[in-house]
Amino acid sequence: MTSTDSTVERGARAIDVSDAHYVYPTGHVVALGGVDLHVEHGEILGIIGQNGSGKTTLTKLFNGLLKPTSGTVVVNGVDTSGHTVQQMAAHVGYVFQNPNHQLFARSVEAELEFGPRNIGVPEEEIKERVADAIEFFGLADVAEEHPYRVSFPIRKLVGIASIVTMRPSILIFDEPSTGQDHHTTKIINDLMRRLREQGTTVVCVSHDMPLLADVVERVVVMKDTMIIADASPREVFADKALMARTNLQAPQSTEIALKTVVPRGGPIALTPHELADDISARLAGKATAPQQTVR
Amino acid sequence: MSMQAALPVALIPGNSFIHKVNPITKIVWVIGYIVLAFSTQNIYILYGMALFAFLLAPLAGVTKPLLKGALILVPIGSSLLALQIIAPAVEQPWTPVASLGGFTIYGDGLYYGLVLLGRIVASLLIALVMVMTTHPSDLFTSLAKLKMPYTLNFMLAMTLQLIPVFQREVGIIMSAQKSRGMKGSGFAAVLPSFVPVFVGAIERVQQLSISLESRGFGSDGMKTSFRQVRSRPSDWIIGIVGAAIFIGLSIISIMKGLWSLAHVIVFPGTFVLWLFIIAAATFAGVIIVTLIYAFKK
Structure with missing residues (x-):
């Protein structure tokens, strides 16, 4: 897969949300109560929070599916309020939680061609993008199958691949790992790493803390329609008071590290690998902390 | 994005008097409306029923969704009137009142077009008001009581x-x-x-x-x-009064040979002609707009 193709205004941030409010048309439900969020190009951002905290509403502002009732949302230098979802689709890809909501074509291959064709990608390039995606997601065996004839985890991959072929500069995942088996989750994990290498901005809404701990560089915590924390995953997951206040649970590796190695001067582990490295080092009599990424 | 607004054929939550009326009473009224609508050809009764059903909407706070739901009447009504005016669905002889190109315009065609439309409008409006003000579970409980x-x-x-x-x-x-x-x-x-x-x-x-x-x-x-549905005295009164009115008017209407006023109400030829033009143009407009949307990419 190659890097993203959508036009990005020079000097503009990937996402600039300023004092965004959103009230549903009935007028009774305030879904966002004044949110400020700034995301640079190439950042991998996780958004966590309880159901109803405003996570999905916030991400729907990014591609113009919802327009803020007040405040501004500027994506790649483009104010979403003056643009349709179709126009924003070249900038922002949105992977919905349920793949059944988007699959309709006669074959997996045709499904992957749909998005790029809508945004005017030349036919030759569509073929190349589809071939790339089929290889990366391991869909060669089902490329000619009807999307509804493949298993749910594979269908999920088809749904993600159908957005990836559009090669937007910003990609939003809504609960990408819900109901997925280990194989599919690993592919999603690998995809996020690949997107990071390519400089794609990724926003991932998820309750899957181990997934976020493994791949994101920054975690935004939402509660009651507001952002209440915005920090590195290590800082967020180690903040017991924050986790308790938001009814969230840090990854098990972090919780174990906080109870065992951290009181002894060890590092805050985010993943089982980091925790295992630290335990191995200690068992081998080395007091040195394991190598950690900056996250 | 409110699909509720796009397809307004569901309960609109509320606490109005009409929301509180027992579902069985509402069913009595809907059935009464339909029976009376198809037992009479008196347009005063038909459009009086339609007006009454429409006036219930603001009382129930469902005017906007009701109007959206009733939009379906535009193509139905316009096509019905246009066709009836040039080809009445009643036995000949017909009374020609004007002509337009190759078409002869019939006054009694307009009357019977209005009768057919009145039946549809009255039945649809009362049914929509009922659906929009009744919780499906309450309806279920009430119908169960009726041994459905x-x-x-x-x-x-x-x-x-x-x-x-x-x-x-x-x-x-x-x-x-x-x-x-x-x-x-x-x-x-x-x-x-x-x-x-x-x-x-x-x-x-x-x-x-x-x-x-x-x-x-x-x-x-x-x-x-x-869910338990209570029957208050007011529900009984409304139901009985409604049933008495509908049964009474239906009997009178049938005894009067469906109480048609086709020979009493005489529409001026120019009026019928213009109504035909407006109805035909509206229906053609609906078709054209639909086709434009259908083939627009």
């Missing part, structure tokens, strides 16, 4: 409950496809939007049937209901 077969009753209640679910589903699917750059309307949008809707509907129904069977649906014995 349990399975049939359940099917009706389930259909009404699934409407808002499917409306929400359509909204999500449209959002998902727009996010992939699909045009929001037009012929090109039909396949990407409706395949997921239909597949989702079939899957949902399959899951629902398994879920119902696994919880003993179809077993013998008395069924109870979680």
Whole structure:
């Protein structure tokens, strides 16, 4: 897969949300109560929070599916309020939680061609993008199958691949790992790493803390329609008071590290690998902390 | 994005007097409306019924969704009037009142067109008011009291409950496809939007049937209901008064040979001609706009 193709205004941030409010048309439900969020190009951002905290509403502002009732949302230098979802689709890809909501074509291959064709990608390039995606997601065996004839985890991959072929500069995942088996989750994990290498901005809404701990560089915590924390995953997951206040649970590796190695001067582990490295080092009599990424 | 607003054929929550009326009373009124509408050809009665049903809407706080639901009457009404004016669905002789090109315009055609339209308008408006002000579970409980077969009753209640679910589903699917750059309307949008809707509907129904069977649906014995519907004296009064009016007017109407006023009300030729032009133009406009949207990419 190659890097993203959508036009990005020079000097503009990937996402600039300023004092965004959103009230549903009935007028009774305030879904966002004044949110400020700034995301640079190439950042991998996780958004966590309880159901109803405003996570999905916030991400729907990014591609113009919802327009803020007040405040501004500027994506790649483009104010979403003056643009349709179709126009924003070249900038922002949105992977919905349920793949059944988007699959309709006669074959997996045709499904992957749909998005790029809508945004005017030349036919030759569509073929190349589809071939790339089929290889990366391991869909060669089902490329000619009807999307509804493949298993749910594979269908999920088809749904993600159908957005990836559009090669937007910003990609939003809504609960990408819900109901997925280990194989599919690993592919999603690998995809996020690949997107990071390519400089794609990724926003991932998820309750899957181990997934976020493994791949994101920054975690935004939402509660009651507001952002209440915005920090590195290590800082967020180690903040017991924050986790308790938001009814969230840090990854098990972090919780174990906080109870065992951290009181002894060890590092805050985010993943089982980091925790295992630290335990191995200690068992081998080395007091040195394991190598950690900056996250 | 409010699909509720796009397809307003579901309960609009509220606390109005009409919301509180017993569902059986409402059913009596709907059945009474339909029986009377098809027992008379008196346009004063028909349009009086339609007006009364419409006036219930502001009392129930459902005027806007009712008007949206009643939009379907525009193509139906315009085509019905235009066709009846040039080809009345009654026995000849017809009374020509004007001509336009090769068409002869008949005054009694307009009258019978108005009768047919009045029946549809009155029945549709009262039915919409009932659906928009009645919780499906209350309807279920009430119909059960009327000894309606349990399975049939359940099917009706389930259909009404699934409407808002499917409306929400359509909204999500449209959002998902727009996010992939699909045009929001037009012929090109039909396949990407409706395949997921239909597949989702079939899957949902399959899951629902398994879920119902696994919880003993179809077993013998008395069924109870979680929601209880009370019958207040006012419900009885409204029901009895309504039934008396509808039965009385129906009997009078039938005794008077459907109480047609076709020979009493004489429409001026120019009026009928202009009404025909307006109705035909409206119907043609609806067709043209639909075709433009259908083939617009």
